[in-house]
Amino acid sequence: MLSASVLLVVMDMTVLNVALPAISEDLRPGSIELLWMVDAYALVLSGLLVTVSALGDRWGRKRMLLTGFAVFGLASMAVLLADSAIEVIAVRALLGVGGAMIMPSTLSMIRNLFTDPAERARALGVWAAMAAVGAALGPILAGLLLEHFSWHSAFLVNVPVMVVAIAAGLFLLPESRNPRPGRWDALATVLSMTGMVALVFAVKTFGKYGLAPTALIATVLAAVTLGWFVVRCLRRPDPLLEIGLFRNGPFSAGVVTALTTSIAMAAVLLLLAQWMQLVQGYSPLETGIRLLPAALAAIVASPLAPALAAKIGARTVLAGGLAVTGLGFLLLFLAPSPLGYWPVAGALTLIGIGNGALAIASAVIMSGTPAEKAGSAAAIEETSYEVGGALGVAVLGSLAAAVYRDQLDYEGPQAGVVRESLGGALDAARELGSAGGQVIEQARTAFTDSLILTSGAGALLMLAGTVAVWLLMPRGLDLSTAEH
Structure with a gap:
C-alpha cells in the first residue's frame, strides 16, 4: 500500500506535463499563470517537507500519511470547481501539501515497519520500482484520458485510489512515532x-x-x-532536522545519488519529451509509450538491486548504477546524426537500469538512520529529489536553451520568437508562409543539438557522482546486516 501511494504521487507529477496544453487551450492563462501552474506544486512541496516530516515523527506517521491521502484526494476533487488559471494554481498548491505529507511518510514508515535490514532493502526496491511504474503510467494515462475526456479527468483519476488507500491504511498500517520527540x-x-x-x-x-x-x-x-x-x-x-546524519558517509552517498540522478534526469527527459513531440512529431500518447524503456528497465532493476548488492557490495551497485545511467546519457551524446529513436530507446534502457540504484540509495540512507529519526532522513532524501529536479531544469535547461540559440542563424521576421524556443519557432513558421519550412528545419536541428550536448553534460555529472559515491561509501557495507 505504501508503494501504491508513491505510484500515484509520481504519476500525478508526470500527468500535468501532458495535460498542460489542454488546460492552456481551455483557460487561456497568461505566461506567468502558466509558470505558476507548473511551479506551485514544487514550491509548496519543498517548503513543507522538513516541517511535515518532523510533525509526522511526533504526531504519528500513519496519521500523517492518511491525512496526506485525504488532502490529495480532496484537492483532486476540487479541480471540478476550477474554471480559472488561479483556481488551478490553488489546486496544484493543495496537491503539494498532500504530496509533502505522503512521500516522506512512506519512507519513514518503511524504515520502522521493516526492522530487518535485508527485508527493508527489498521493500525499498519495490518502492523504487513502483515510483518507476508511476513515471511510466503518467504520460500514457494522461494521453488516453485527454483523447476521450476533458483535462479535469487527469486530476480526478486520483480520487478513487486515495479512497481505497485511506480505507486500507486504517486497517493495515500500524502507528509509529518518535518516542522522544523533544520540544518543537x-x-x-x-x-x-x-x-x-x-x-x-x-x-x-x-x-x-x-x-x-x-x-x-x-x-x-x-x-x-x-x-x-x-x-x-x-x-x-x-x-527539527537531524543535520548530523551527513556525518555518516553512506548516508551522504545516498543523498548524492538522489541529487545527481534527479538533476540529470529532470533536464534530459524533459528535453526528450519535447524532442519526440516537436521534432519527431509523435502525439502525447505515442511519446509516453516511446519513453517506456526507461521505466520498464527501472521496474526490473529496482527489485533486483538489493540482491545484487548482497552479492557484490552496496558500494559497487550504487556507484555502478550511476555509471550505467551516465552511459545512457553518453549514448545520446555519441549517437550518429541525425538522431533517431532507436539510439534514444537504448539510452533510455541504460538510464532505467542505472536508476535501479536508487533503491539502494534509499536503503543506504535508511540503514544508517535511527528509527526515531526516520522522518529527518526521508525529508532529506525527498528534498534532494525536489531540489535536484529544479536544478536540472534550471541549470541544464539553461544550457540547452543557450545551445539552441547559438545554433540558430535565423535573422528574419520574428527572430526573437524563433530564438526563444522550439515551440515559438514552430508557431512563427506558420505565419511566415513559404519561408517557414527553412525556419522549422533550422529550429529542429538546433533543438536536437541542444539535447545532444545537454546529454553530454548529464554524462559528466553522473561521472562526478560515481566518483563521489565510490569515495564516500565504505567497501564492506552490507545492507543485509547494516543497522544504526
Missing part, C-alpha cells in the same frame, strides 16, 4: 519553510529569466534562512 522548534520551522521555498524559487527563476532581481533576492534570502536553520539544528539537542 517554531523558529526552525519558519526558517526551513522560508529557505526552501526561496531556494527552489531562485533556482527556477534563474533558469527562466537569468540574473533577474527577484532571483538574486530569493538567493540571498535562501542563503540566510537555510544557513541559520543549519546552525540552529546543529546546536540543538532535539533539532
Whole structure:
C-alpha cells in the first residue's frame, strides 16, 4: 500500500506535463499563470517537507500519511470547481501539501515497519520500482484520458485510489512515532519553510529569466534562512532536522545519488519529451509509450538491486548504477546524426537500469538512520529529489536553451520568437508562409543539438557522482546486516 501511494504521487507529477496544453487551450492563462501552474506544486512541496516530516515523527506517521491521502484526494476533487488559471494554481498548491505529507511518510514508515535490514532493502526496491511504474503510467494515462475526456479527468483519476488507500491504511498500517520527540522548534520551522521555498524559487527563476532581481533576492534570502536553520539544528539537542546524519558517509552517498540522478534526469527527459513531440512529431500518447524503456528497465532493476548488492557490495551497485545511467546519457551524446529513436530507446534502457540504484540509495540512507529519526532522513532524501529536479531544469535547461540559440542563424521576421524556443519557432513558421519550412528545419536541428550536448553534460555529472559515491561509501557495507 505504501508503494501504491508513491505510484500515484509520481504519476500525478508526470500527468500535468501532458495535460498542460489542454488546460492552456481551455483557460487561456497568461505566461506567468502558466509558470505558476507548473511551479506551485514544487514550491509548496519543498517548503513543507522538513516541517511535515518532523510533525509526522511526533504526531504519528500513519496519521500523517492518511491525512496526506485525504488532502490529495480532496484537492483532486476540487479541480471540478476550477474554471480559472488561479483556481488551478490553488489546486496544484493543495496537491503539494498532500504530496509533502505522503512521500516522506512512506519512507519513514518503511524504515520502522521493516526492522530487518535485508527485508527493508527489498521493500525499498519495490518502492523504487513502483515510483518507476508511476513515471511510466503518467504520460500514457494522461494521453488516453485527454483523447476521450476533458483535462479535469487527469486530476480526478486520483480520487478513487486515495479512497481505497485511506480505507486500507486504517486497517493495515500500524502507528509509529518518535518516542522522544523533544520540544518543537517554531523558529526552525519558519526558517526551513522560508529557505526552501526561496531556494527552489531562485533556482527556477534563474533558469527562466537569468540574473533577474527577484532571483538574486530569493538567493540571498535562501542563503540566510537555510544557513541559520543549519546552525540552529546543529546546536540543538532535539533539532527539527537531524543535520548530523551527513556525518555518516553512506548516508551522504545516498543523498548524492538522489541529487545527481534527479538533476540529470529532470533536464534530459524533459528535453526528450519535447524532442519526440516537436521534432519527431509523435502525439502525447505515442511519446509516453516511446519513453517506456526507461521505466520498464527501472521496474526490473529496482527489485533486483538489493540482491545484487548482497552479492557484490552496496558500494559497487550504487556507484555502478550511476555509471550505467551516465552511459545512457553518453549514448545520446555519441549517437550518429541525425538522431533517431532507436539510439534514444537504448539510452533510455541504460538510464532505467542505472536508476535501479536508487533503491539502494534509499536503503543506504535508511540503514544508517535511527528509527526515531526516520522522518529527518526521508525529508532529506525527498528534498534532494525536489531540489535536484529544479536544478536540472534550471541549470541544464539553461544550457540547452543557450545551445539552441547559438545554433540558430535565423535573422528574419520574428527572430526573437524563433530564438526563444522550439515551440515559438514552430508557431512563427506558420505565419511566415513559404519561408517557414527553412525556419522549422533550422529550429529542429538546433533543438536536437541542444539535447545532444545537454546529454553530454548529464554524462559528466553522473561521472562526478560515481566518483563521489565510490569515495564516500565504505567497501564492506552490507545492507543485509547494516543497522544504526
